[in-house]
Amino acid sequence: LSLEEAVEGADVIVVAVPPLAMPGLFPKLKGIGEDAVVTDVGSVKSFVIEAARQGMGERFPQFVPAHPIAGSEKSGVEASAGDLFQGRRVVITPVEETSREALGRVRNLWEQTGAHVEVMEAGHxxxxxxxxxxxxxxxxxxxxxxxxxxxxxxxxxxxxxxxxxxxxxxxxxxxxxxxxxxxxxxxxxxxxxxxxxxxxxxxxxxxxxxxxxxxxxxxxxxxxxxxxxxxxxx
Amino acid sequence: LSLEEAVEGADVIVVAVPPLAMPGLFPKLKGIGEDAVVTDVGSVKSFVIEAARQGMGERFPQFVPAHPIAGSEKSGVEASAGDLFQGRRVVITPVEETSREALGRVRNLWEQTGAHVEVMEAGHxxxxxxxxxxxxxxxxxxxxxxxxxxxxxxxxxxxxxxxxxxxxxxxxxxxxxxxxxxxxxxxxxxxxxxxxxxxxxxxxxxxxxxxxxxxxxxxxxxxxxxxxxxxxxx
Missing domain, CATH: 1.10.3660.10 (6-phosphogluconate dehydrogenase C-terminal like domain)
Incomplete structure (x- = not known):
């Protein structure tokens, strides 16, 4: 299953790769449906927004940049935790083009994990x-x-x-x-x-x-x- | 009760004041008995040793410089803990003059708290x-x-x-x-x-x-x- 095939028909796509892998990934999301939303969990936002803007073409308004401030120094499946986001902050940094409907869906998704969502400008x-x-x-x-x-x-x-x-x-x-x-x-x-x-x-x-x-x-x-x-x- | 009176007849005196208070304190220990031992818990050793050498006169060999590597950012009686030294390291930094008998007593004192004692040179x-x-x-x-x-x-x-x-x-x-x-x-x-x-x-x-x-x-x-x-x- 290629990435392009995997995202076809998906409702929500969460991009969770290191920042420098983002520019190569967004072009593969051009084929998503017009009702799909894409979000990410990256620690830097301006760079990721530019990568999405360049890569996603007309699907860019469906990308909602987000950063859950949670985690630890550990990585891998063994470091997973069901309550990781409970009571933690998630920052969402929409831009002018970002669809308000997509933003609402991503906000809702994070709120369901028990996180507290704040919206701010990416550079800030x-x-x-x-x-x-x-x-x-x-x-x-x-x-x-x-x-x-x-x-x-x-x-x-x-x-x-x-x-x-x-x-x-x-x-x-x-x-x-x-x-x-x-x-x-x-x-x-x-x-x-x-x-x-x-x-x-x-x-x-x-x-x-x-x-x-x-x-x-x-x-x-x-x-x-x-x-x-x-x-x-x- | 003055400090001079308090230390009279004491077997073991543990100096636990900030480093810059040490030079003013050691001269008050000149009147201790010849079987008493004095030790400290300071985070710096060369400075404290010099202060004791200057201040304690002929009682200086009875001073055993020590540093228990334990504690926290908290201070005061409320921060006390009965098992604070259990399994922790205590560094003792004797000098040439230090009485071997006094050293042995201080080592024994620390070992009874469950600490592991290491001897090294003060500058190190x-x-x-x-x-x-x-x-x-x-x-x-x-x-x-x-x-x-x-x-x-x-x-x-x-x-x-x-x-x-x-x-x-x-x-x-x-x-x-x-x-x-x-x-x-x-x-x-x-x-x-x-x-x-x-x-x-x-x-x-x-x-x-x-x-x-x-x-x-x-x-x-x-x-x-x-x-x-x-x-x-x-």
Missing amino acids: HDRILAQTSHLPHMMAFALMEMLAERREAVKFSAGGLRDIARIAGSDPALWRDIALTNREALLEALQHFSEAMRGLAQAIEHREGERLLEHLTKGREGWNTLVKSMSKEL | HDRILAQTSHLPHMMAFALMEMLAERREAVKFSAGGLRDIARIAGSDPALWRDIALTNREALLEALQHFSEAMRGLAQAIEHREGERLLEHLTKGREGWNTLVKSMSKEL
Whole structure:
């Protein structure tokens, strides 16, 4: 069964491939019925929307870009979980052309999994996710690349390192794709993070205790904001 | 009851104050008995050893520097846990002057909590902990400082950010002390991490997919090393 045959007569098609595989896939969806809807679960949206626009031709309005913010570093069938989307957020990023009817169907589909749907502009989604997900993944990968050769050091890891490192267990090929397809927003987030790190390093280097304490206190305030947003969640 | 009175006649004194409070504390231990032992639980060892050497005078050989690698971002009596040290590592970093008898007693004390004791040189301990604990804390604080003003972004955080951010809930004053008293080792770790981040950023900026994948794959190998060291633990 080819992909073209498989999607013929389908009501809903969920595209769940790494970002760089998307451009090759959308042209194969040209033959879907005019009542079918196509949606995706990708972590980057502007790139995927462009790929769909280029690839799907006149079926493009039937594509509803979506991103369920859920999952883990694990992959494969064994990592599946029936309640994965319960109480989690799903962001839908329609464009002008997107059919309102298709949007409604995809929203309904996600709401049935117990997820909370939010609609926003694709570029806004990409900047937010660069900061809260793509940057933290790059941090974890970089830290573990640095520690990969230091086997003895790793023996003395406590909970902090283990937590921070967990997402470096994610699929490197998937994260290469995400990084390259959300390039500008990620580079901006990397730049901001690097400035925050430099602020700390300079305070440490110049033994400026007061300034260092200010930075660290702001960091803890950021954590408090996150904890509050978690507790009043959904 | 003053500190001087409190320690009079004590068998074992456990110093558990932030690093920068140590230099003011050790001189108050000059009046301890000649059979008493003093130990600490500080995250940095070379600095604490120097403070004890300066402050304790002829009682210095009775000081056994120690660091239990356990705990959480929480502080206060409410964060106490009876099994906190069970199966965890405690590093003891004696110096030439350290009494072997005192060392044996402190080792015994820790082993009774269910901890696994390892003896190493203080500078070695400090370099390892800079990489596996002090650097990750600075990363978490810097990330959350950067995100502190971005309340909307934080709403869309998934598990990765929450895990990585948790240790930014730690006490900023304690971490200022740790950073300043393990300054050189931490600056070196910050430098290495910054190079690893720059490697990723440059590959992304120049759209070098192969090079990016190599970095990320090494990062995942580092995570695998950590997982293996956790599974065959103690």
